[in-house]
Amino acid sequence: MKVVYHPRYLEVYASDPAAAPGRIESILIEVSPYFELVTPEPASIEDIKLTHTDWHISDVREMRHTYEVALLAAGGAIKAAELAVSGEPAFGLIRPPGHHASPNSCWGFCFFNNMAISVEKLRVKGKIKKAVILDFDLHFGDGTDNIFSGVADVVYHHPEDRERQGFVDGIARFLEKQKADIIAVSAGFDRGVEDWGGLLTTEDYQTIGKMVKGFSEKVCQGRRYGVLEGGYNHDVLGRNAKAFLDGMT
Numbered sequence: 001m002k003v004v005y006h007p008r009y010l011e012v013y014a015s016d017p018a019a020a021p022g023r024i025e026s027i028l029i030e031v032s033p034y035f036e037l038v039t040p041e042p043a044s045i046e047d048i049k050l051t052h053t054d055w056h057i058s059d060v061r062e063m064r065h066t067y068e069v070a071l072l073a074a075g076g077a078i079k080a081a082e083l084a085v086s087g088e089p090a091f092g093l094i095r096p097p098g099h100h101a102s103p104n105s106c107w108g109f110c111f112f113n114n115m116a117i118s119v120e121k122l123r124v125k126g127k128i129k130k131a132v133i134l135d136f137d138l139h140f141g142d143g144t145d146n147i148f149s150g151v152a153d154v155v156y157h158h159p160e161d162r163e164r165q166g167f168v169d170g171i172a173r174f175l176e177k178q179k180a181d182i183i184a185v186s187a188g189f190d191r192g193v194e195d196w197g198g199l200l201t202t203e204d205y206q207t208i209g210k211m212v213k214g215f216s217e218k219v220c221q222g223r224r225y226g227v228l229e230g231g232y233n234h235d236v237l238g239r240n241a242k243a244f245l246d247g248m249t
């Protein structure tokens with residue numbers, strides 16, 4: 001398991017909770033002693049155009065600082081996807097997050113859809129045909145859903161349940177029915193019991209990571225990766241992300 005990370009993800013490029021100081025640091029402190037860090041390149045404009053319109057790209061470009069870090073975040077997701085497809089599980093410790101970025105608009109602290117860009121790049125290069133995207137963030141990834149609506153080869157799934165056991169069991173039931181060449185996880189930790197959603201424990205994140213690993217080994221030659229989406233309580237974010245990575249490893 002490798003962790004894709006760039007020092008520029010530490011920069012406070014905006015005033016939203018995803019860009020808050022200390023957020024990336026809280027995960028970095030927990031995971032860097034255990035996982036090798038890999039440095040990504042920024043995504044190219046051609047990469048961003050895989051899922052976004054010229055109009056949207058120029059809109060984001062006007063926020064110069066945000067634009068630069070957002071290109072690096074998309075590049076980080078691409079790096080994680082490329083590692084995964086070559087047989088090395090990976091996690092993109094990236095920001096800004098991406099799952100609320102649609103082809104022509106964005107909201108919710110997102111600018112470019114890191115996950116969708118990374119999956120689409122693997123597809124256009126012919127490295128995969130079918131992908132499953134599991135998004136366990138508290139919030140529905142409307143951007144990812146919009147980008148892949150009508151694309152039969154990419155399944156986007158956002159589990160919902162009021163009970164934590166039901167939530168975890170629901171993921172297992174979903175995965176049992178899937179066939180894919182890769183599994184990609186939009187890993188948002190804002191459903192944590194001490195975060196906004198107040199549901200999942202640290203142990204649950206490890207369990208979900210194990211299920212992703214199990215699925216990938218059974219169905220898609222171990223190809224699996226995740227990218228960071230939400231998660232806002234810095235006191236527990238690192239611990240929960242580490243638990244998920246431990247499960248995925």
Ligand SMILES: [Zn+2]
Pocket residue numbers: 137138139188190229230231
């Ligand atoms: Zn969220």
